[in-house]
Amino acid sequence: MLCVDEKSQIQPLDRTAPVLPPRPGLPERQTHDYKRNGATTLFAAFNILNGTVIGAVRQRHRSQKFVRFLNHLEKNLPSDRQVHLIMDNDSTHKRADVQRWLKPKKRRRFHFHFTPTSSSWLNQVERFFALITQRMIRRGTFQSATELEQAIYQWLLHRNGNPTPFVWKASAEVILDKVRRCKELTMTGD
DSSP states (O other), rough: EEEEEOOOOOEOOESSSBOOOOOOBBBBBSSOOEEEOOOOEEEEETTTTTEEEEEEEESSSOOHHHHHHHHHHHSSOOOOEEEEEEEOGGGGGSHHHHHHOOOOOGGGGGEEEEEOTTTTGSHHHHHHHHHHHIIITTTOSSHHHHHHHHHHHHHHHHHSSSOOOOOOOOOOHHHHHHHHHHHHHHHTOO
C-alpha cells in the first residue's frame, strides 16, 4: 500500500548568509532573507509497510507529470503485486489522462483510494513531506532548482538505506473521532 502525493512549488532558496550552527544555549540560526532560485515538484509514493519512498522530481505539477510518475511506479514495483494508491482529492489525480492510464488490463492491479476532503493528514506521505521539509529543504541552501532536485534524490537514497514506517500512536477510535469532528466543522463552517 502506497500513499501518493506531490509537494509542489518547492523553492530552492539561497540564503544571504551561512546558517550558523548551534552553540551551548543557542539554537541553530539562519537569516530570514534569501534569494529564490526557481521551483520544483516532488512526486512521492510512501510505502506504509516498510517506510521506503519512490520519488521523482518534476518541474511542474500537472496531470501529465502525474501520469509520468505512475509510469515510474509501474516500472519500479513488482509486476505480480496489487498496488493500492492512497491519494488526496486533488483534481490532478482524477483527470481524463490519468483515468486513461488505468484502463489497460495490465494496470488493473492499480487501485486508487481517495482520502476524504480535509483529511489529507491521514495520508502518511504528508508526514513524509513534513520530514523532508524539516530535515533537508528548510535547512538547506540551494543555488538552483537542479541543485535542490539532486539534494532531494540524495536524501531519498539515504533515507531508503534505512527506511522506517510511520507508526500511529493514537488508536483507531481516536483517529476516527478526529475525522468525524473535522467533517462536522467543515459542514458547519466554523
